[in-house]
Amino acid sequence: xxQIPMVTWKCTKCGYTYTxxxxxxxxxxxxxxxxxxxxxxxxxxxxxxxTDDRLV
Ligand SMILES: [Zn+2]
Numbered sequence: 776x777x778q779i780p781m782v783t784w785k786c787t788k789c790g791y792t793y794t795x796x797x798x799x800x801x802x803x804x805x806x807x808x809x810x811x812x813x814x815x816x817x818x819x820x821x822x823x824x825x826t827d828d829r830l831v
Contacts, residue, residue: 784811 784799785792791804798811 781815782813783815785814786810787812 786809802809
């Protein structure tokens with residue numbers, strides 16, 4: 776079984792977040808070439824909805 780590591784990406788412009796293998800070329804929300812940051816939840820104490828606000 777191969778599991779693709781999914782990453783939670785957040786648009787630095789509009790704050791839109793989504794989960795994907797790679798950051799999109801264009802933001803699904805803005806429709807522009809936004810910059811995306813990795814906000815995946817890596818820490819074990821992060822019980823949030825898959826994102827870690829401390830990384831933003
Ligand atoms: Zn955006």
